[in-house]
Amino acid sequence: MVLHRQVLCATMLSLASAALGYELIHDYSGNTFFDGWDYYGKWDNLTLGNVTYLTQEAATQQKLTYVNDAGNAIIKVDNFTTVASGERRNSIRLTSQEYYDFGTVWIIDALHMPWGCSVWPAFWSTAPDWPVGGEIDIVEGINTQPNNQFAIHTTEGCYHDNPPNQAGFNIDTNCSQASGCTVGINTQNSYQAGFAAAGGGVYATQYDTSGIYMWFWSRPNVPASLSSSSTSINISDWGTPTASFPNDQACNTTKFFKPQQLIFDITLCGDWAGVPGIYDSECYNAGPHHDCYLDNVVGNGSNYDDAYFEVSYVRTYATGAALAAAQASKTATTSSTASTSSATQSHTQTSDASLPRVSLHGVLFMSMCVAGLIAGSVLPLL
Template sequence: MKSLPFSLVAFFLPAVVISGYELVQDYSGISFFDQWDFYGSWDNLTLGDVWWLNRDDAFKQQLAYINSAGNAVMKVDNTNTVVFNEKRASIRITSQQAYGVGSLWVADMVHIPFGCSVWPAFWTKGPTWPDNGEIDIMEAINLMQSNQMALHTLPGCFQSTPANQMGTSGELDCSQPSGCLVTETAPNSFGQGFAAAGGGVFAAQFDVAGIWFWSRPNIPQSILQSTSTSSLDVSDWGAPSASYPVSGCDITKFFTAQNLILDITLCGIWAGLPAQYLPACGGSGPTGICYNDNVVGSGSRYDDAYFEVKYVRAYTTPGSGPTPTAVAANAASFTPMTSSSSAGPTLSQGGALHVHCLMIALMISLTMMFAMLFL
């Protein structure tokens, strides 16, 4: 059998247009809240001094609504007086759909809650914590100026030294209380700076690997040009803020399908800890105690404690193999697309992996076809 020159195969390869990710769900506009569940409980997770309202009370008390710009607003009560030993009303919502490995989430936010005692987060979790994993896409407290990103897992998952990451790594063991932590280095990722810049976009690839942030002036064209129905090409995104190479953690082993969560709590086991609270906020009241000097009394100090979200979009990878689909929020398992290995790609390469596989398959098929012609 004669061999066919590679140059001839390459010549006959058709042009392949890769969109990257296909849209699964768009949360935006008047229907933004339709496919989210409201928690309706006190904060029994991080022991914050809030009561997360149920759906009816959230809308009735105007702590969740769509504003005149068509954006979703979720806020801490800033109008009522709270007496000692009572909690302040707030919001926590969880997507009714859970998304498997191979998913991509993009959130455009105009405003993120901030201020002394304030602890907001945009994150994901599986049915059982921490057994099924947690991804912190946006999380910070009090008067911090930078976002923090992390994975939380059972023992055995680590952030190996990333070669392609813009943020600064801290703890590398994802089973530690902080998770495997990365601090954002780009400006205006939280607090007053985020608001003054007009907000920005957060994105996370769940195949395992990267979390991105862009302040409003730096959002990639691929995202600016995307719509509520279009696919998304991630080739212009550049290096992620946080990278979690598969050499340190097999994502399919430590994570199941994830629900998306937006919440705001107050004080609690992070924002309210004296070591975290006192340096920045110790002078905000007479006692130096987070709850006493913030939650109790007038709500006027929480005027900046709100999310304003243009949209949250969930995407999945196209191409060969099982396509990850949205599954019921209480699902306990999922079928992963692939198993990671120490020689596998980093998260930031996830979109390119499918392109490479497709090209290889085409090359093999065409090689065989032309080889038969030249027998």
């Protein structure tokens, strides 16, 4: 057993020697975009929205998830079915099968975001035992809100009082409250119709032991490091984060956050977009009832023509221990697959998104192995 551990550690150290940059570990794009995601397949019992989240089979049949002719993934609300009062409208919630730990970066390149009265979309992450393990809201908005809003949610004890080097502005600073620690942005092309009109854009999240940092770039301003290469990234030219949640005395992020799963969802009304006082401020005149559900969800659905994501890709990258663990997992899977050829014949890997998830235990083990090698990294690692 000791020899086995020494060999394994030596192998991981070799892998980690080239792991000081961020290297691609998963690429959700093109015809295999939807590989590696789980469909919720139940009504929205989480935020009490007036939707039923479809299974993969139903979503494919009804074309609520598909890849368009441009090669982009479409994730949308049903905009063609007549819904009677008392019924729910169909929509989508996707959760990545992968868990992403500290030392990773997540990129979403999109051309269109869902918006409109009653619409509440998000691209976000969470640990499985919410709220333990934290939540990170990368893209989120409601109704006709013009700009995106970033947030993190934790259990009690995390605050966001005086963040350094942040381009956005603080809205709420107690991360355990319902709104979480929220950061606003005054860029109208960060969301809604302005986002699509500008050609879309890119959101990036750095999930690190030093903190959680998020950026937004409209299409003309996307950094060259994201435009020129998909296999590795250099974050040195990204500039000041739009939202900055550092690991400091106000919030020890390594205490409040655990490995995260990525999520897309679009709900309708619910316990934010549908709250009367909030809904009325933007959509009071959307219909004769002045009611989120009756004036939007009920009916023929044509008012949801803009309630969709169009996504070019979601890519995830890792460095240091997280990268070495991902590479080791891939190597182990390849060896296992080679030794079971019959299983390989019955299940062909079609997407990098089907790689095994990076476990927390693996990352912790790697941190012991690679600590010496990665001490010179530009970012703190496990």
